[in-house]
Amino acid sequence: MINALHILQEAVNHYKQWFAAESAESAESLQLALQHACEQTLTEINNLYRQYTEHQLAEHAVQHCHRLLTNMHNTLHEERPADSMLLELLAAMIEQYELSYESYLLHTSTLSRYAEKELREAVLLRLKNVLPSLRKKNIPAVYLAELSSAINSLFTAGKLPELKFSHRHYLSVFLTALEEMAADSRKKDWATRFLHILINYNFNHMGFFNRWKELQAKLLSEKHSHQDHIRLLRQQEDDLRLHIPVPTYSYDPLRPSLASYMSEHVRATIVSIQTAIEENPLLDEEVLLSTLSADEMCVIFHATYHANLFPHSTKREAAKSFATNIRSKTGRKISYKTLVKFDRPALEPAANSSRKKVKLMLHFIEREFNTIGMPKILITGNGFDLSFGLPTAYSDFINICKKLQTCSEFNWEDLKEDILALQNSNIVPSSSFDDFEGFKTCLSESTWFKYLSREYTINTWIDFEKHIEKALEAILIHLDQIRTETFIESGRYSKNKNIYYKSGFDQKKYEAYLTLIDFKIFMVKEGFKPQLNPHYLKSVNEYYVDFERDKLFTAILEDLDDFRNIFSEYLNHIVTPLYEILNNDDRSILLKNITHHFTFNYTPTFNKLVSHTPLTSFIHGELGGDNNIVLGINDWENIGDDGSNLIPFTKYFQKLNFGIDLKFINEVQSRDSLYQFFFWGHSLDKSDSLYINEIFDRVGNLEKGRAEGRIIVIYHSKSSKFNIIKNLIEIRGSEDVLYKQRKGQLTFTHCNSEKLEKELNFVIRSRTASDGVNIY
DSSP, X not given: OGGGHHHHHHHHHHHHHHHXXXXXXXXXXXXXXXXXXXXXXXXXXXXXXXXXXXXXXXXXXXXXXXXXXXXXXXXXXXXXXXXXXXXXXXXXXXXXXXXXXXXXXXXXXXXXXXXXXXXXXXXXXXXXXXXXXXHTTTOOHHHHHHHHHHHHHHTSTTOSSOOOHHHHHHHHHHHHHHHHHHHOXXXXXXXXXXXXXXXXXXXXXXXXXXXXXXXXXXXXXXOOOHHHHHHHHHHHHHHHHHOOOOTTOOSSTTSOOHHHHHHHHHHHHHHHHHXXXXXXXXXXXXXXXXXXXXXXXXXXXXXXXXXXXXXXSSHHHHHHHHXXXXXXXXXXXXXXXXXXXXXXXXHHXXXXXXXXXXXXXXXXXXXXXXXSSOOEEEEEXXXXXXXXXXXXXXXXXXXXXXXXXXXXXXXXXXXXXTXXXXXXXXXXXXXXXXXXXXXXXXXXXOHHXXXXXXXXXXXXXXXXXXXXXXXXXXXXXXXXXXXXXXXXTTOOEETTSOXXXXXXXXXXXXXXXXXXXXTTSEEOOSTTOOEEOGGGEEEETTEEEEEOHHHHHHHXXXXXXXXXXXXXXXXXXXXXXXXXXXOOTTHHXXXXXXXXXXXXXXXXXXXXXXXXXXXXXXXXXXXXXXXXXXXXXXXXXXXXXXXXXXXXGBHHHHHHHHTOOXXXXXXOOOSBSEEEEEEESOOOOGGGHHXXXXXXXXXXXXXXXXXXXXXXXXXXXXXXXXXXXXXXXXXXXXXXXXXXXXXXXXXXXXXXXXXXXXXXXXXXXXXXXXXXXXXX
16 A cells, blocks of 8 residues: 555655746646546555455555655645645545545544644634633533633643544534534523533543532532432432443543543542441431332321321321421422322322332241241243243244344344244334344354354254353363374474364264364364464464463353343343233232242343232343343363363353352241242253252251141143153152152142142241141
8 A cells, every 4th residue: 555655756746846947837737737646546545455355454554554644744744834735635635545544543643734733723713613602501611711721732732632633533523512502592501511512522631520520529518418418429420321421532542531530539429428427427417318209108108107107196296207207209308288188099109109119018028037928939940931922942042133133124023923922912012122233243243143053053952051061062172182183292383384183074073173163263264174273372482382271261251251242132122122012911810929939030020020029039140231141051070171261151150250149949938837839931950950959958858847848840731741850850869759749749730720729829827837737
């Protein structure tokens, strides 16, 4: 690309010679010649650019060429500062070049002095024109002064930050936003909106941040209560979360964002106030701030008054005390006269939401103290979600994602034949798929999705955890074999040559080789001649001597994290939106006596479609914003000679790493002597043997303590019952399974049977082990 610049250089030299010799050639013809040379240079640059086959080389050439053009422009500006025609032509050419190759250029590249001069004149003129209108909008004068000072400093030599290539676009869009605000004639809180613009466009000038801190201190000084301070700061914290800076925009690219500076200051101020309150409780003069609306406060007041919660002799006195000490969620004090009134129709909506809160309170008491009713513990697996018609099977994920890859836009109608819930409904969810194109891009780039899709095509079924283990085992075992045959037996290899594993391949290991190709350990270009990927090879001096195992497994783990994100996006955008078109098909009545719910699923199906209580405990992590779902293998010690690289892939490592609550049924304690454990939609596969053993052992321990435990396994078909029994015998052994069946401690029942309904509805209240009662 650099070679193309000789066209421009020759034209510039000819132009200089014309001036020196005062030739008869007209200035107009020279201008046309220069213009033609600029166009020819750009065309030749483009032709040379297309010859690059490697992105890195093309990027280097584009950046080098840009530096030479900038230097040429600077030289001409020094030699001929008054020659506007020459300088403008070259400036226009450089601008066209930058538009064509913007994605390759470094944001830290410098501008030519001519471009800097033009930018300075344009920016300062626009700033001068917009400032008077902004002053009229009551934006603090110190903010506008810092704005003006910061922009001027960009064009002052020796001051930081230095003016860079990125500032040309940044200043243009930033000033456009300010001009649009200045032209807006509506009545708004313009001071706040001004802050939002500076946050969104990341105007991270330290002087502006310091002025903001000073106004913050003044604002807090006007609030008398420490809790008022905290409320204000919490509101600001929430506001800052909603205004995320555009990643490519920044006043100072080398500093953190303005939003991060502000958030850190707000958090530190909150901590400081809270610490002061903890050290001196008298500072907290605030009353109790609730999460209740005014109407909910009325409902709760009447309920608690009739439960004799207050010592006052009259409702009026109780209402006065309640109103004095408790505030609504907005901090509003409710008049005691409002509380005394009981307008039943007006309070009906609030009664429904209050009822849910009371249920949660009751559930807490039942769960923690267990003085009411026998524990009925529901453990659900993927079959529970599938019974609602939700596409939560791994095969559903593969099939639907493959279909989505072929769609130009997201449409629920395209998925009707793939999703039972859509087939059983006359409506579709109202939600759309945010960043659908980005999701498809992630699918196409995902190593794990490619591998699992291929495995599904071969086997026509898929279990992510088993196939993840299969892939890791294949990689670990064959890595050792390839290492032995390549490096230990044959020695080192020059870094200048490709390393091929074998000219042919073992037919018996064909599927394993495909796995190594999927994960880019092998690179195959022609035929099947596997080349070792140099990215994962360890080098000493100029030779490859071994595999970089840590680097390889780190890359595979990062790919698995990306795949976990993809799977979470699928659940968020395809599965959970279906809740709005589903009903609970009477399961809320069937499961009304459940006291505890544990699930191996990631989705909140039970609490969304069955009952808000009890709250679900997610064994493998909960679908949410932190991507903390567990997706991995059960064990690592039996895979290969040294499987320590696989520890981060295990479920228990991920649980510890993600901070997932490890409590299970042994945490459920009750004074009642009767426990029931219901498995619904779980295959009882050995991958979850740790939890299955905990339940079966708990039943055995209950028997030793003169209490009763009963396991009810719910199945949906004869084949599922067959597989469940087979899995149980493999985990517990035939002797334990038969013993528990004979003792009535283990039973199997169909999901639609009357026997199941009878088991779920069976309740004995307030029996303890000392009663010596055996109901079975």
